[in-house]
Amino acid sequence: MEPELIRNIRLLLVDDEADFRGTLAKRLLKRGIAAHQAGQGEACLALLANHPMDVVVMDVKMPGMNGIDALHHIRERHTETEVILLTGHADTRDGVEGIKAGAFDYLTKPVEFDHLLSKIIQAYDKILGKKQKIEAVAYKARIEQQMIATERLAALGTLAAGVAHEINNPLAIIKEAAGYLSSLLQKRELTDMPRKAVFEKVLQKIETSVKRARIITHQLLGNVRKSESILAEVDVIQLVEETIQLVRREAEDKDIAVALQAADGLKPIWADPNQIRQILIxxxxxxxxxxxxxxxxxxQVESTDGGISIAVIDNGAGIPKENLEKIFxxxxxxxxxxxxxxxxxxxxxxIVDKFGxxxxxxxxxxxxxxFTVQIPNRR
Ligand SMILES: Nc1ncnc2c1ncn2[C@@H]1O[C@H](COP(=O)(O)OP(=O)(O)OP(=O)(O)O)[C@@H](O)[C@H]1O
Ligand SMILES: [Mg+2]
Structure with missing residues (x-):
């Protein structure tokens, strides 16, 4: 391990023999580690309460709270701290008990300094590894959240495009009508029409606004064409499992258990996996x-006549009768x-309608x- 990394180790020495502690601390300091010290199990816990440590090196035999008891407390309250126990030569049993209670390792006294140092570094290594793992998991969760957001946007895009498409027709009619009125105003018999200029100005406004609205609808329509649906062979069980992973965080935050109950031997179906995932999410x-x-x-996933049925069942609040009509x-x-x-x-x-x-x-x-969704096989 790099000397700079070793210097970062937050180390606590716990031993009732002040001389032993002092000598050890001095030698550790020479290697770049400034160790904290405590003379008892109680003092060790008091110190940990305010000063988180990476590694605790602790004697098992101490007056008052012994090392094993202190270890139990540390395991409960300071899950990120690793503990190395020091046992008497004849007391290896204590060491084994310590490992069972969650110690990183134990060394028998008299300890060889280099051996102890390498154990401390190993323990710290383990902590760093854990931290990296936690970071990796957090990173993955962030990406998953982003994916959900993206899929939602994709669905919103489809909706927006649908709306845009519908609005295009009336827009075309407005444009036509305004154009027709403009051309009427050019007719000779209307040359001296009162307030003609005002009419022309208002028609101009209508035409400019229609143009703007058309630009917007075209933009919206342009976005969907890129994400046309793709049909593929979909293993629904696998897709459901993946989707559960995507919402796992949300569920875990509320301690909700999500169980998949699937019939055996389900055949894959032909469908657009992204859209099925969207439904499930x-x-x-x-x-x-x-x-x-x-x-x-x-x-619950089961095969039906010519397709598949997916039911999502919760034991939540329920939907009032008067809302059942409106929720879609x-x-x-x-x-x-x-x-x-x-x-x-x-x-x-x-989406379900589109699938038939x-x-x-x-x-x-x-x-x-x-909620029960039935999807026919597209093949
Ligand atoms: N499993 C459920 N249990 C109880 N109520 C539900 C359930 N699913 C939907 N609802 C009701 O139906 C409404 C509409 O659901 P919908 O998913 O369309 O929108 P939303 O969840 O409110 O918002 P979002 O667009 O973010 O999904 C919800 O606001 C809720 O009142
Ligand atoms: Mg919703």
Missing amino acids: NLLSNAIQATPEEGRIAI EPFFSTKSPGEGTGLGLFVTRE GTVEVVSRMGHGTQ
Whole structure:
């Protein structure tokens, strides 16, 4: 290990023999490690409470709280700290007990300095490895969150394009009509029409605005063409498992268990995997949001006549009868503006319709909700 890294080790020596501690600390300092010291198990814990340590080197036999007891406390409260125990020559049993209790390792006294130093470095190495792993996991979670956001945007894009397409027709009619009126104003019999200039100005305004609106709709339409749907052979189980991973963080935050119940021997289906994933994300995040802490969500996948059925079942709050009609409408949401756009189920229904499938909902207030999506095989 690099000397600069060794210098970073936060080390605590715990031993009731002040001389032993002092000598060890001096030798460690020569190697770049400024060790803290404590003379008892209690003092060790008090120090740790305010000064997090990477490695604790601790004698097992001490008056008052012994090393093993202190180790138990450390394991409970300071999960990131590694402990190396020092046992008497005849007390290897203590060492083994220590390892069982979560010590990094034990050395028997009298310790050989270089041996101890290399153990300390090994323990620190383990901590660094753990930290890197945690960072890697956090990085992966960030990427996954971004993916969800991107997929949502893609779905929003599809919707926006649909709206744009619909608006294009009336826009064309407005443009036509305004053009027709302009041409009428040029007619000879209207040469002396009162307030003709005002009419011309207003028509001009209409034409400029129509032009602007068309630019916007064209932009929106241009974006979708790039993401035309792609049909592929989809292993639905695998896709469901991947999607569960995508929302795992959300579920874990509320201690919600997500269980996949799948029939054996399901055949892959022909569909657009991205769109199926989008459906699953929407249903799953709705279920997670509706479910209280420690709730349960089940996903049941089974094959049907000519296709597949996916049910997402939660034991959450349920949907009031009067809302059941509205939940598939765009922008219908009971969530606060920051939390829901009200597009999840609308987009879900859009996609399912495109597949020629169905989506059904059964809900009981206070008991939970089941959304069932049926998708026919496209082959
Ligand atoms: N599993 C469920 N349990 C209870 N209510 C639900 C469930 N799924 C949907 N809802 C209700 O239906 C409404 C519409 O759902 P939808 O997914 O379309 O939008 P949203 O979740 O509010 O917002 P977002 O666009 O972010 O998904 C929700 O606001 C909620 O009231
Ligand atoms: Mg939703």
